[in-house]
Amino acid sequence: MLEEILSQVQSGKLTVSEAKEKLATYENLGFAKVDHHRKNRQGFPEVIYGEGKTQEQILSIIHAIRSKDNDVLVTRISKDKADYILREHPEFIYNETAQILFWKKNTTKVDDYQGYIAIVCAGTSDLKVAEEAAVTAEALGSNVRRFYDVGVAGIHRLFDNIEQIQQATVSVVVAGMEGALPSVVGGLVSHPVIAVPTSIGYGANFNGLSALLTMLNSCASGISVVNIDNGFGGAYNAVLIDNIAKKGANKG
Amino acid sequence: MLEEILSQVQSGKLTVSEAKEKLATYENLGFAKVDHHRKNRQGFPEVIYGEGKTQEQILSIIHAIRSKDNDVLVTRISKDKADYILREHPEFIYNETAQILFWKKNTTKVDDYQGYIAIVCAGTSDLKVAEEAAVTAEALGSNVRRFYDVGVAGIHRLFDNIEQIQQATVSVVVAGMEGALPSVVGGLVSHPVIAVPTSIGYGANFNGLSALLTMLNSCASGISVVNIDNGFGGAYNAVLIDNIAKKGANKG
Amino acid sequence: MLEEILSQVQSGKLTVSEAKEKLATYENLGFAKVDHHRKNRQGFPEVIYGEGKTQEQILSIIHAIRSKDNDVLVTRISKDKADYILREHPEFIYNETAQILFWKKNTTKVDDYQGYIAIVCAGTSDLKVAEEAAVTAEALGSNVRRFYDVGVAGIHRLFDNIEQIQQATVSVVVAGMEGALPSVVGGLVSHPVIAVPTSIGYGANFNGLSALLTMLNSCASGISVVNIDNGFGGAYNAVLIDNIAKKGANKG
Amino acid sequence: MLEEILSQVQSGKLTVSEAKEKLATYENLGFAKVDHHRKNRQGFPEVIYGEGKTQEQILSIIHAIRSKDNDVLVTRISKDKADYILREHPEFIYNETAQILFWKKNTTKVDDYQGYIAIVCAGTSDLKVAEEAAVTAEALGSNVRRFYDVGVAGIHRLFDNIEQIQQATVSVVVAGMEGALPSVVGGLVSHPVIAVPTSIGYGANFNGLSALLTMLNSCASGISVVNIDNGFGGAYNAVLIDNIAKKGANKG
């Protein structure tokens, strides 16, 4: 493209100032190039972190996104704020447990990819974070299977479900308290495990520090960790991996 | 006893000063009374913590104990120091992995109690602490069964041994890294589990803090915890529990 | 049992599909076997952790438990939520200090076992956690004796009670602030001590961390530790140990 | 399979005891089934963590692995110990920077998959961990491209290489000190980023804690974290993801 512009200057098709403007654009394209691969993610809805924002601020960001005809995903949004948005956008879907509000332009699956992400957690107390992960992954276009209530304290429940978990492309394992579940799952599957510590617990749990350290020190290979209570981040990583599988599947 | 002394004073069998001396003894007995239940432990050999003591100091403490014809148990004693002691006391037994030196006056079991303590650990790296626990328990008179190399990363090995572990009176579960093993064992047995975190690991393990927190936050009930690397303490607790069972068994 | 089924197939008493169904059951029994020893705990009421659950959720779990004719034990339940449950189940017992709601099918003691658990604490500030321990132990079927207000700052009060504490099967020692009480008790008794740190204190107490570290580092042997404020866990461990003594006593 | 065995019993082809033995095998297969997906990893060489093992212990484990004709990967092994092994196994490859010793039965690539893992790090001080990651990934069969010396303090060096990093399947980003590099890379690529904090630094670095926290709190999505200095773990995760891409590529 640079060569073309220079040739046009040489041949007089472009004045110097026209070329300068075009090269400015080129330079911007240079930066755009930097952002090129990132664009691939734009199949993803834009993500708004709702906590600490007013409902008016959230609505105004949504308007900006919708004007570009993009999908919408709002995380950490309370029922009150969601209700405010839903009054104007009744087509949006709100999941109260996950505290997620989202809208997808196109809900019809275009491919028949059968792979899925396993969302695994120990019990009701970790449900909120697990659902943040599950709903995020669905909103980002992945298939999800939920395996809740399979904690290590009653490990036979995990074994009843282990085959389905093993067949997933990637697992997101959510655990609070001592956070031992990802280690056990990691020893039983051969795909990547994204571990999400939660702040559930009390005393020497130190708001999730205990579960976080457990997961970082796991003696099972194939486990990586995101921030405490970061169900969204766990799912985001899993979807990136699922997309690699999807690309391969579509090729076949 | 007090009544008896007073009666003897009354009857003239004891002078006032004789009685006073006896009552001084009585008073000491009063304190001894405080120490009464503790005496039950004296079936236990006296315990010397070897770390930070010279071989001469250890030997001198041993002489004092032997003069009262008691058993001897030295923990955290290096091979060098042990060899020094063994030259004078070749009848002592030294276990290098456990770093324990001990001697029991009477090695013949007097009862035919079948109960045992299960010492459970994940692998070779925790062996040293597990052996400190196992040898301590044996030196204190309990039966011990070792279940090593049954970590959560390959959980089927644990299942191959679970029935024998379940039949123990009490388990001492030793684990480093993420320390998840006691939670899993605790969910599978109905007896008390003493969890011993080890300092094995690196990075965010923080010298055993990770395993310690995991065990304190275990979502399985029936687990209590001792200090990092404290195999001796774990065994000591287990033996106290085993002795309760032994007492019952001997009655039957 | 497997042999029997196979013989019946051989002899034609069972068709292949009948045998298959039975073996499926067998396989389940296989898993049940894993859960076998755990079943022994079923004399225990099922335990519901009330914190973070709505009163409706708690009631619905209670219904499920009662349908199996089991005992009920709800911990960390506020007076408001308990009142809601009590309206439907006036036969339940609520202890507000302990924040425990429970119901026992059969309150008549079947055995005349005299052993007891000593619940020891320093003073009024640790009362809540001590009562959680005491009421839990009672609800789980153990005899309990309370020794409150025996803190180390006025150690003669501890000495006034030490003989009764010494005669217990196991002690649960609850302490906040500097958490020194278990060390002192541990030096005076010959049975296992379960130490429960509490978050009572301020400043460099760091929400119970100070007491927790004190207990883990105790120079008295025979002490193991549970999580901060975990009165329930302390009692649960003690009851497991008490049950060993009970089994022996019944034999005698 | 169960049905077949039962039919054979019914038809007399199997005696009861023969069937029993076969079913025992079946049950084992049941457990084997649990380990089934894990078997897929066996394309991976078995991994020995060299730290804290003597050269004799390592050699003896290698013999066991070789007897099953498997590949070998030893991590955290010093030059001294490696030399000891190499005397017997001169065909092994030792990388001193990475402290890795390995041997691959079959070094010819069977597929022409072009995807690669980007190993990214800031500078010479993180080289050791980065090389542990790179050599691990190569030993596990992935293509690797190294992007070293691209730290945030001189960010233009990162930009010179960003396109090649963007075209990777997955990145392993290694950083010590403040650990900011994964955040910057994560904002420029659309594939999963595995962040590896290192203990390089001093003072308020607290042996890698600073870098670890930075990575867990990254405001860029698509980043997950492994333990401090865990180059092996970072690579292992990346290879699991690369294998998903490889499977898809081979299909096409």
Next chain:
Amino acid sequence: MLEEILSQVQSGKLTVSEAKEKLATYENLGFAKVDHHRKNRQGFPEVIYGEGKTQEQILSIIHAIRSKDNDVLVTRISKDKADYILREHPEFIYNETAQILFWKKNTTKVDDYQGYIAIVCAGTSDLKVAEEAAVTAEALGSNVRRFYDVGVAGIHRLFDNIEQIQQATVSVVVAGMEGALPSVVGGLVSHPVIAVPTSIGYGANFNGLSALLTMLNSCASGISVVNIDNGFGGAYNAVLIDNIAKKGANKG
């Protein structure tokens, strides 16, 4: 001055008690001398830290300051308290985002110094601290340019503004979450960077500890750090530096 006083005593111009009083003043001047350079700061308004003070207390301190005809700067003051002050002092300016109330006697710039302080931050969540810094710097008499929303997760936005940032005299870089922005800016500019960590984030952010450690460990030179959320302190340091430049500029 001392010599003069003594001469006057000698010559009888001063009585002993007059001289004594003067020397007392001299001694006070001695202490005043200690405070001499500090006086240069008095071009700065006096600063009131509003948090934890009642509106009445703040008003009364303002009265004391105004009586000396000084400028006023109140930081960390809520809208409610500010409204209370504004009712009496409607000429004051309140910035709600920055939580700052101030008044300057003389708003006309006396010099035509063109230098400015760059206030740089990543996004809306750090706005409050960034504005505390920006408004403080303006109230203390410096020119300010704001560069908000230039976080490392979308680094091209930083590059769009980098030249203007580079031309500043000094930068105050505000960042929460992982706090990587100062490192990146520090690698691109040649002037001093004051880094301000914020408590924005959750989980392993530990209320700003993560960002604080990142900044202290920055591998870019020329960065120094103030307390978490201390926008005022960051600006104060920057103004001291800006004043050095101003002094030089006025000379030229």
Next chain:
Amino acid sequence: MLEEILSQVQSGKLTVSEAKEKLATYENLGFAKVDHHRKNRQGFPEVIYGEGKTQEQILSIIHAIRSKDNDVLVTRISKDKADYILREHPEFIYNETAQILFWKKNTTKVDDYQGYIAIVCAGTSDLKVAEEAAVTAEALGSNVRRFYDVGVAGIHRLFDNIEQIQQATVSVVVAGMEGALPSVVGGLVSHPVIAVPTSIGYGANFNGLSALLTMLNSCASGISVVNIDNGFGGAYNAVLIDNIAKKGANKG
């Protein structure tokens, strides 16, 4: 004094320059005044912290002190370095356990004050710090009684000595591990207790942090704390208090 100088100037007894010189001295005395009360401590030998200094450096500081005819106290000095000093100053006293070297000009007690400082500790492992305290107190001129081996794990030994401890003017209580001893002593005495945590212990002791927190959180009143292993500081505080008692005693 000022008045006198001025009068002498007035009366011509002093020239202006003579007065100026004297007043300069006066001004220095002004500063000396600041240091006035501090001078009272000069009965104390000057203290040299030996750690991190070479033997040559220590000797040279000693020469400077001796030239002013002052006493000498060197803490944290190893045997090797002490031997080097003793070759030149054979009159010095070295205590190897305490790692203290000192010399007192005048070892004869001038008063017959009977009060003493009680140095209390649990056992042999804390001996080094306890001796640092005891020898420091003696070198600073106080009477000392040692009560070693009276730890809480065998509390009857403490009771055997409690009366003598109670009669001390002030106690320095040294404890490692869980650090409970000061709380118990503090509940039994009515004088000030200076608590000295030691770094003795392992695992969750965290180099003395556990004992430090225990002491800061003590529920017994009348306890204050110095740095970990700071036997010197504990003694120094005690001597300051003992001196108050001594002053009163001498008056009577």
Next chain:
Amino acid sequence: MLEEILSQVQSGKLTVSEAKEKLATYENLGFAKVDHHRKNRQGFPEVIYGEGKTQEQILSIIHAIRSKDNDVLVTRISKDKADYILREHPEFIYNETAQILFWKKNTTKVDDYQGYIAIVCAGTSDLKVAEEAAVTAEALGSNVRRFYDVGVAGIHRLFDNIEQIQQATVSVVVAGMEGALPSVVGGLVSHPVIAVPTSIGYGANFNGLSALLTMLNSCASGISVVNIDNGFGGAYNAVLIDNIAKKGANKG
């Protein structure tokens, strides 16, 4: 006393059972002996820690104390609760800043002791803790002088008051933020300094941890430390020391 009882038994003046009862009393006296020195503190009012107690509980404890005609001191009591007590006991004195309620039977000073405790703090933010110390010391019978607003940031204010501080018997120095004040005071006085860290501050202050560590690490000798915000504890220690001086003064 023992001898007397025995003689009376010998002479028939006491029956055996009478003697036994007396000796039981004697034994109790034995314990009372343990509490003997502690009794000396009873000139102090009994202290009630108000936090976490209801107004009814506090009133009921007060009744118990008053029935023994003792003084009363309640710390950490809010205005609401104090008003409730004051309605029944209008003769009590309440200090709202200090959050202390107290009553002294005998407010007339019996001695003319002139010594005093210096309560030193930096400014308005630490006032609450400083007043807790000051009012406690007064309620316990010591003279107090307050030196507030003398922080290190404007050190000339400290120098204006240093002579009066130096003449105190003991200083209680209260400081939040960086907590440097005790080090500076400790370098200027020759009496004991009790340092009280406060939780005043934000960010990296970590609720007083910063000030606490500063004080424990002070390079000035003669400083000991109490818990964060523990103004009561600081004063209690100071009063114990002041009482030593008082005893000496009265003798003279």
Next chain:
Amino acid sequence: MLEEILSQVQSGKLTVSEAKEKLATYENLGFAKVDHHRKNRQGFPEVIYGEGKTQEQILSIIHAIRSKDNDVLVTRISKDKADYILREHPEFIYNETAQILFWKKNTTKVDDYQGYIAIVCAGTSDLKVAEEAAVTAEALGSNVRRFYDVGVAGIHRLFDNIEQIQQATVSVVVAGMEGALPSVVGGLVSHPVIAVPTSIGYGANFNGLSALLTMLNSCASGISVVNIDNGFGGAYNAVLIDNIAKKGANKG
């Protein structure tokens, strides 16, 4: 420059490919532009962090730097390694206390700027870090005045030097132990203070954490902080500020 190139293409002075090459350079210049302001620092010698590098590595980096005729500054280099370099480069200067090796092409000062940086520290123990700062600042071309041994424990020594410190352009204040010195200095000067915590101390110092927190929480304004023991970083910041003053001074 872009315009010029385009005009030359238009006028035929440049062919398209020549222009392309030049624009490539331009693009590089574009990046160079990013690095433009940074270039101003190139008056600074290039800095090599010596720790963890072999002497051969250091020498080879020096060769690379010298080939560009640049100055050389190596920090954290031991005497042994320095001697190795000095054998080849005897013209280099090595400062053993500071552990710095440097060489300046042009040691003649070109300007007669009188401003200086004050390096302030408490005593001999912080000397090493203070000298790292002082020598760094000198090597980077600033005037330096050293004020050592002026710690807060003997504050009159600070006052003897305060005027000279006040007249500095900027101060670097180095302190270990409790780290109070920067707060005191910051309250007495009106220029920026760069605080450098050191790891000197023991016990609750936690390797410099105590001093670091003290400095971050300083109640004096105008203080910013660098990493623990980072004398180099403190000086680097100070030189950047000094250069601003120098620029102004040269103008006048």
